[in-house]
Amino acid sequence: MKLKNWKEVTPGAVCTEAGSALKFKTGSWRAFKPRWIEENCIQCLFCWIYCPDMAIEVKDGKRGVYRYDYCKGCGICALECPGKKGKKAIVMEEEGK
């Protein structure tokens, strides 16, 4: 994407385009990557509601895959995930391992 010069930026850095955060991919910030273990998932959707970005897809009311382009690896989903019978449905793994 060609960067704008100072004459082209909007006054006061106001974003006038709705949903433009989609273009701002932050996945490269990640040091830890969440992995979903579907068999331990009880479909509570806690992960979806707690994710500070929108990095967890939900389709037809069901927990879907990670959108890793937007996942910063904060680990909140893994912390909040109740899992099934003591077994987490989300684990954090170090990137590059």
Next chain:
Amino acid sequence: MAKVVAVTGNEAVANALRQVNPDVSSAYPITPATDIMQRFTSFVSDGKVKTEMILVESEHSAMSGCIGASAAGGRVMTATSSQGLALMWEELFIASGTRLPIVMALVNRALSAPLNIHGDHSDGMGARDCGWIQLWSENAQEAYDNTIQAFRIAEHMDIRLPVMICMDGFIISHSIERIEYLEDEEVKNFVGEFKTLNPLLDLEHPVSYGPLILPDYYMEYRRAHAEVMTRASEVVLDVAKDFEKLSGRKYGIFDAYRLDDAEIGIVILNSAAGTTKDAIDSFREKGIKAGLLKPRLFRPFPYEEVGNALKHLKAICVLDRADAFGGSYGPLFIDVAASVYPYKERPVLFNKIYGLGGRDYLPEHAELVLNELVEVSRTGKVKTFKEYIGVRE
């Protein structure tokens, strides 16, 4: 038709704000500015204005409220002094960086410690580089006139920046003067309907305010802000021209008093300029060619125009009502020096710090400075480039 009244500076500014009738105000009381908002909140309670008044718990919140309301798309104003302005510090930059046309009256007061409630310029000078436009006012009339003009300047589509109107605490804010009010209708027409720019409450065109701007874009926004500042002078002059048609009162970006043929000059802000003009008159009567320059638009500082107006003088004394600790000179001096610096032949400059914490500035102080200027213009030699006057040694 103008109406002549005897009022304090605060009363005059509060009345200007009533006449402008802004959409929102968010404020917290602090001496000596309290009186402005106290009077204004009475106007709100009495139904004299339609303003939505937000009473908050601190100045940090007062400016935050103004920022939110301005981003939402309203015409917004507030007032503060000293510690209040200091507590707004973070918000001042957010208001200007977000290009929000908020208008704020700053009743200049010394900063603590030691605690002091009286007039000096350390508050306004501390905030001089925060990206706001600053208009300084000599008396209640100018404070009233500046307040009205400030809305037009701030809201101008080429500008969209917050404006601070400065006037001296107590000396102007609490002293009664004869001033002329415009009619309510005249002020209403002069400021016109508020025009929004990307308002948050326009649900048809959703926008976001305050995004994170990383190193790949931050400089572009700062550069754009700097560019807007360069346009301010012209807009200030245009608005002043329209205001003159309405009121008969003429304003420039600075006031040049008996300066054209002057050989020595004083540069000074706000109320002390009045006292100084009297001293200059008495020196003129003695055949001494003295003059004065009083900046009105202090931020952005009109370097070229000030330099041009001062370059022919032999000697200039800049009087600062604030010190810049650890800096070599007072803040006004630094800008005046920069404005004459490009000229090969330039006046000799020196700096006096006066009137801190409300210490009286008397005619004898102006005379002392003028006598020294006469001496310096003769010899070309300055004994002390910066010193405090009116202080016990």
